[in-house]
Each structure stands twice: as structure tokens, then as C-alpha cells.
Amino acid sequence: MTDWVALEQQYYMRTFNRLPVVLDHGEGARVWDVDGKCYLDLVAGIAVNALGHNHPALVNAIAEQAKKLIHVSNLYYSTPQLELARLICEHSVGDRVFFANSGAEANEGAIKLARKWGKYQKGGAYEIITVSGAFHGRTIAALDATGNEKYYKDFAPMPGGFIHVPFNDVAALEAAVTDQTAAIMLEVVQGESGVNLATDEFMRAARRLCDANNALLVLDEVQTGIGRTGHFMGYQGVGVAPDVFSLAKGLAGGVPIGAVVATERASIFTPGDHGSTFGGNPLACAAGVAVVSTILAPGFLEHVRTVGGYFLQQLSGLVSRHDLAVSVRGRGLMLALDLEADLAGQLQSTALQKGLIVNATGPRTIRMVPPLTLTRAEVDEAITILDACLAECGAKVA
Numbered sequence: 083m084t085d086w087v088a089l090e091q092q093y094y095m096r097t098f099n100r101l102p103v104v105l106d107h108g109e110g111a112r113v114w115d116v117d118g119k120c121y122l123d124l125v126a127g128i129a130v131n132a133l134g135h136n137h138p139a140l141v142n143a144i145a146e147q148a149k150k151l152i153h154v155s156n157l158y159y160s161t162p163q164l165e166l167a168r169l170i171c172e173h174s175v176g177d178r179v180f181f182a183n184s185g186a187e188a189n190e191g192a193i194k195l196a197r198k199w200g201k202y203q204k205g206g207a208y209e210i211i212t213v214s215g216a217f218h219g220r221t222i223a224a225l226d227a228t229g230n231e232k233y234y235k236d237f238a239p240m241p242g243g244f245i246h247v248p249f250n251d252v253a254a255l256e257a258a259v260t261d262q263t264a265a266i267m268l269e270v271v272q273g274e275s276g277v278n279l280a281t282d283e284f285m286r287a288a289r290r291l292c293d294a295n296n297a298l299l300v301l302d303e304v305q306t307g308i309g310r311t312g313h314f315m316g317y318q319g320v321g322v323a324p325d326v327f328s329l330a331k332g333l334a335g336g337v338p339i340g341a342v343v344a345t346e347r348a349s350i351f352t353p354g355d356h357g358s359t360f361g362g363n364p365l366a367c368a369a370g371v372a373v374v375s376t377i378l379a380p381g382f383l384e385h386v387r388t389v390g391g392y393f394l395q396q397l398s399g400l401v402s403r404h405d406l407a408v409s410v411r412g413r414g415l416m417l418a419l420d421l422e423a424d425l426a427g428q429l430q431s432t433a434l435q436k437g438l439i440v441n442a443t444g445p446r447t448i449r450m451v452p453p454l455t456l457t458r459a460e461v462d463e464a465i466t467i468l469d470a471c472l473a474e475c476g477a478k479v480a
């Protein structure tokens with residue numbers, strides 16, 4: 083039998099610390115490894131498989147599109163791209179879309195829009211204010227926006243022009259905004275740092291400061307967008323609308339895609355300013371149309387809110403039953419459980435052995451971003467396994 087782990091060690095760049103499981107196929111919220119073991123998947127490709135695995139609407143859309151056209155250049159028109167752009171704009175504050183291939187790339191587009199805004203609408207201002215705990219991606223500019231030394235320390239020099247302030251600190255945000263500020267960029271709920279919610283006050287302050295200072299509010303909706311928080315876009319749940327927002331992850335349910343969306347006022351790219359070979363190609367966009375149409379169908383977002391609320395409530399039960407579990411938080415199906423000790427990695431491994439996939443975002447935090455189709459019965463199953471894991475890991479601490 084092929085030793086896939088050995089092959090990875092020999093041929094793949096040393097970029098990932100992978101868990102010891104080789105996944106083969108999936109159905110709904112379940113995946114199976116090459117040995118036939120089944121797992122309940124609460125990570126969903128890190129908030130990507132919005133419709134779960136092997137969803138018929140998505141699979142059919144990809145298969146049908148593949149038979150017609152997989153790729154054409156942006157030198158020409160293609161229909162799935164325009165259908166997806168229309169769907170996004172008709173259901174958001176956006177008026178225009180540019181498609182890219184990933185979250186980092188979508189953010190690069192948003193950063194370029196903000197820089198151009200500053201250059202022409204604000205006397206050459208180019209600074210973008212971002213916040214601590216953010217994650218905007220792995221390209222050089224997105225790393226600078228992220229502002230976490232852990233990710234960028236070996237890749238200097240950074241492009242510069244990013245000002246970092248503490249998350250949810252309104253006074254610090256107010257103090258940072260100057261006549262050099264082209265934009266404020268943030269996530270409604272921070273994903274990679276462990277599901278940290280922006281306060282309503284902070285979101286409103288960001289909007290107010292942008293309005294008062296002719297700057298753009300850029301929301302990174304790469305993880306929060308496309309139904310994840312129980313609203314089509316995360317900002318729709320907090321009532322603060324951006325000028326620009328970025329999407330990726332769940333947008334095409336697992337087919338690589340990214341998008342920068344902007345209001346008409348902020349859509350200031352002109353031909354030649356930006357581009358992409360693959361961005362907006364028919365295959366990815368047909369997948370996107372299938373995903374977005376499913377998410378916008380009556381009852382879908384309500385399901386996310388209801389099951390998400392139920393999940394949060396059941397996770398709170400874990401906190402009351404186990405000393406090791408100290409708090410829970412989240413919105414929709416973007417949830418986290420905090421532990422009292424540095425045991426998140428161990429809990430993640432124990433859960434995997436027991437057939438449950440969760441994600442340790444830090445030494446003490448477990449994140450769950452399951453398929454949005456998750457059922458209450460699957461939540462109950464996950465809670466039963468987490469109960470056992472917490473008992474096992476907690477016993478080791480005691």
C-alpha cells in the first residue's frame with residue numbers, strides 16, 4: 083500500500099503540520115479516510131465546504147460546467163461569472179465584483195482599491211488600519227495587514243502602510259485615524275485567532291470614522307461570508323455596511339475562488355488596474371452560483387442560525403460539566419470552545435481518534451466551522467464525543 087505520509091515528507095514543501103489522517107471521500111458532514119474510517123467533520127476544509135461534501139447541487143453544477151467550458155480568459159465574457167456577480171450584488175451592499183482565486187488574493191484586490199482610493203480621493207493617503215488578532219492571508223501585503231510577527235518574521239521587508247491597533251479598542255482606533263488613512267480593514271468575527279467577535283460598538287466606530295474621514299471600510303468576509311454566521315454576509319448580522327468586502331472560502335463550496343466586492347462609489351478600478359488569469363473562471367463561478375443559490379434558498383440561513391444557536395447552547399453544557407472547558411463563543415456555525423490549560427492540540431488528536439474533526443487554533447482554543455448543512459443530530463453526536471474527549475484530557479490534567 084502507498085505510504086502517503088512518507089510521500090508527503092519526501093515531496094511536499096515543509097509548510098504544514100498535518101494530522102495523521104489521509105482523507106479519501108465525503109458525504110454531507112462526514113468524511114472517510116483511505117482505511118475506511120468515518121469522521122464527523124466540524125472543520126469543513128476550514129469553513130470552505132459550506133454545503134458539506136458531495137452536495138448534489140454543487141457536484142452537478144461542476145460536472146455540467148466541466149462539459150461545457152472549464153476556463154476562458156477574462157479577455158472574453160462568460161456567463162457563470164456574471165450570474166455569480168449578480169447574485170452577490172443583489173443580496174449585499176455591493177454593486178461590483180472582481181473575482182480572484184483565494185482569500186489572500188481577494189484581500190490584495192481590496193488593499194489595491196483602498197490605496198487607489200487614498201491616492202485619488204484623499205490627497206495621496208495610503209495607510210490602512212488593521213487590528214490585532216486579524217488574519218488576512220499569506221501574500222506579502224496580506225501578511226503585513228495581518229500584522230502578526232509569527233507569520234511575517236522571515237519575509238521582511240514588508241511593503242508598509244499598515245497601522246495596527248488593538249481589536250475592539252475604540253479609543254485606539256479613533257487615535258489611529260489621520261489624514262493619511264485610506265481605509266480601515268477588519269473581520270466581523272476573527273476566525274484564525276479563535277472566533278473573536280468584533281463588538282457592535284467597534285464596528286459602528288469603524289463605520290463612523292471612515293465616514294468622517296473619507297476612508298473606506300473594508301471588511302474581510304473571507305471566513306464570515308456566505309452564510310457562515312447565519313447571515314449571507316457577516317456584516318448583515320451586525321448592521322454595519324462596508325464600502326468594500328472580500329470573499330473566498332465557502333463561496334464556491336471548495337472550488338478555489340475569491341472575490342472583492344465594492345459599492346459603486348468605491349469601485350474605482352479602471353481597465354489595466356487589476357487582473358487574474360484564473361479569477362472568475364466558468365468552473366469556479368458555476369460552483370459559486372450553485373452554492374450561493376442554495377444558501378439563499380428559503381430557510382437555509384435560518385437553519386444555520388437555529389443549529390448554530392443549539393450548538394452554542396450544547397457547548398455551554400460542556401463548560402458546566404467539565405472544569406477543563408471554560409467558555410464558548412460564536413455566531414451561526416462559527417464557534418469556539420476555550421480550555422483552561424494548553425490542551426487544545428491534545429483534544430484535537432483525541433477527538434480525531436474518536437472520529438470527530440475539530441481544529442485547535444491556539445494552545446487553548448478549539449474552533450468549529452462545520453458544513454452549514456449540519457443537523458441537530460450531528461451536533462448531539464459531536465457533543466457526546468467532545469464530552470468523552472474532555473473527560474479524558476481533563477483527567478490527565480487532574
Ligand code: PLP
Pocket residue numbers: 128184185186187189217218219220269273274302303304305306330331
Ligand atoms: N482572510 C480570512 C479572514 C481568513 O480566515 C483567511 C484564511 O484563513 C484568509 C483571509 C486567507 O484566505 P486564503 O487562505 O484563501 O488565501
